[in-house]
Amino acid sequence: MVTSETGPEHKGHEIEPDPRGPSTPECREAISQLYFFLDGELTDERRHKLQAHLDHCGSCLEAFEFEAELRMVIAERARDRVPTSLRERLAMVLLEESAKDRHVSDARQE
Structure with a gap:
């Protein structure tokens, strides 16, 4: 049973x-x-x-x-536990890429 x-x-x-x-x-x-x-x-x-x-x-x-x-x-x-140092590096890369995208977008509008 x-x-x-x-x-x-x-x-x-x-x-x-x-x-x-x-x-x-x-x-x-x-x-x-x-x-x-x-x-x-x-x-x-x-x-x-x-x-x-x-x-x-x-x-x-x-x-x-x-x-x-x-x-x-x-x-x-x-x-999976992502190490803090890796998360910080990824956040930095994403911020840099976002800034580059904004810069390219601003340059096209000029």
Whole structure:
């Protein structure tokens, strides 16, 4: 039995894994749409259909929860911290380029 804590509208509900596994046509379709679901790229109709499937299919819910958690871990770990010295140099270059652009624009207007 799976207790969902992260799935859509599943908080605290116990969901039995689907004994048919993710090999059913419905499960294959649901799994193929998980990334679109997580990215918010599904139409309302498809999102509701997938959510209804996840409400009743423990196997697909487990896959959803894994992918959702994996994305959160990747997003957290993929954040790069730009050193202060590099940020300052970039800001300086941008200011210089902006000043050059203004100078060229002013020269054209004369």
